Amino acid sequence: MPVADAGLLPPAPVAERLAADAFAPAPSNPAGDVVRLTDIRRSFGATAALNGVSLSVRKGEILGIIGRSGAGKSTLIRCLNGLERPDSGQVLIEGRDTTRLSERELQPLRRRIGMIFQHFNLLSAKTVADNVALPLKIAGQSRRERLQRAAELLDLVGLAEKAGSYPSALSGGQKQRVGIARALAARPALLLSDEATSALDPETTRSILALLKDINRRLGLTIVLITHEMEVVRAIADRLVVIDAGRIVEEGPVWKVFAEPRSHITQSLLEASRPRLPPAIAGRLSDVPTGEAILRIDAAGEAAEAPFLAQLAAAVPGGFRLIHGGVDHIQDHPVASLFLGVAAAHASEAVAFLQARAVKVELIGHVQDDD
Incomplete structure (x- = not known):
């Protein structure tokens, strides 16, 4: 496997420097939860996309949210990053209720949330370094500051030598590493991964998941994984939430849910990864x-x-x-x-x-x- 897809972080001093400077100061949040949702409801016409969803995500945790297509995962992630407003309920990010904020007030809070996408969403006309630095350009930082931060993050994800390359010259795994670096540029408190490995082959998927796990461990970054793949959750998540028809049907530590799935939806999702009778x-x-x-x-x-x-x-x-x-x-x-x-x-x-x-x-x- 190429070094760029090996799933390893740089030597400890680099990671420690990034960890020490990883996050901007956070608002007061006595409960210690980065995310807390309370009775979130969102409908589109007569269709209830979210129907009373309540959950919390602790600081430094990797939470996996899994469900079939149409279960409500995409609406949930859009409520988390403020792109969708729930019809009712509370969305607390670091103790602040996003449902009460104006669009202008939401902007600095959105910078506390990094996003990784399934299809990378890189700008083809910009270099790798400029893609990583884009959130900082939008935030108004100087070019020198932007490129310094981009260099640190490309080193972190194993792509320092690709800073001057364009996305067309990268493999799928390398593009996703650039996406991860870009998501970390503004020093977020929360990283949202929306089906980030669905477009990758199994070997590359393993390397990306290993990278995310290392980033979580070394930087203490809170991660929410939205996926339909049980093996993704099994590989790196601490806790699992199963959603179906806009409701949470099961949740708990990953090992416990895999060992004792209670919901028939969970049992169905697990079927491919459990031994079958010959x-x-x-x-x-x-x-x-x-x-x-x-x-x-x-x-x-x-x-x-x-x-x-x-x-x-x-x-x-x-x-x-x-x-x-x-x-x-x-x-x-x-x-x-x-x-x-x-x-x-x-x-x-x-x-x-x-x-x-x-x-x-x-x-x-x-x-x-x-x-």
Whole structure:
């Protein structure tokens, strides 16, 4: 992988210098939340895009907001950056209610919010350095100050040697790195990422996510990721909010939501990233309670760390057959997702044994013995 797409920040002194000078002074905000939304509602005609959304984002947190197309994600992000006014409710950014501010009063607050876009939105006729410095030009800073800041940020994202290049000479990953540098130019307190990796290949996506994670860790920058990709949230987010039809249907630490999704919308979004029963067995499933019972097992945290499979093998006559799955780690928490086969006659015994150990068990059907 080229150095420019490696997802690494420059040596510590550069990052520390940027961290020390990362943000402009913030208004008083005793609660410590960079963002707080309370009962946000926004409709377009008879369609409710947001229907009572309340959430908070803590300083230094990476929050992932995920949902299908049309769930309300775009309207939510436009309410966050002040481009959309809710019909009712409060949008507090660093303690200030943006719904009460005039357009003129919103301008300095918008400079506290950086934006990264799916399609980069770079100006083709300007150099990389001038693209990064554009927010500072709009803010009225001198060219010397603008270019000095642009040089620091291009160093931060691994593109110092591209300052004089034009966007047409860059790869997709490099363009997004320029977009990230531009979003940081005005020293924001909040970075909004709107489907920032959707137009990138998987390898480049990983490098961009690694860069965002490093920026969050070293600079303490608060990030809100809007996406429809569970793997993006899993890679770097601390907390996850699932939105559907303008409402929050689930939220919590990423590892917990992945391990124990409650909403059917969340379960559907997670389907591609969870182990599936092999087709050869799935095609033979039956409701007839004979032969082999097929169990889906989910465990997380302490339950996943316990030797529950060894205990099950000793406790249930005939033991079990491990069909598919394994143990993964999300945010350093073990998450187990497995398919087991046990003799139908002992299925209820196996289910009760596992449930007593905080393991989630679902009997999904039976497979008859081959003749």
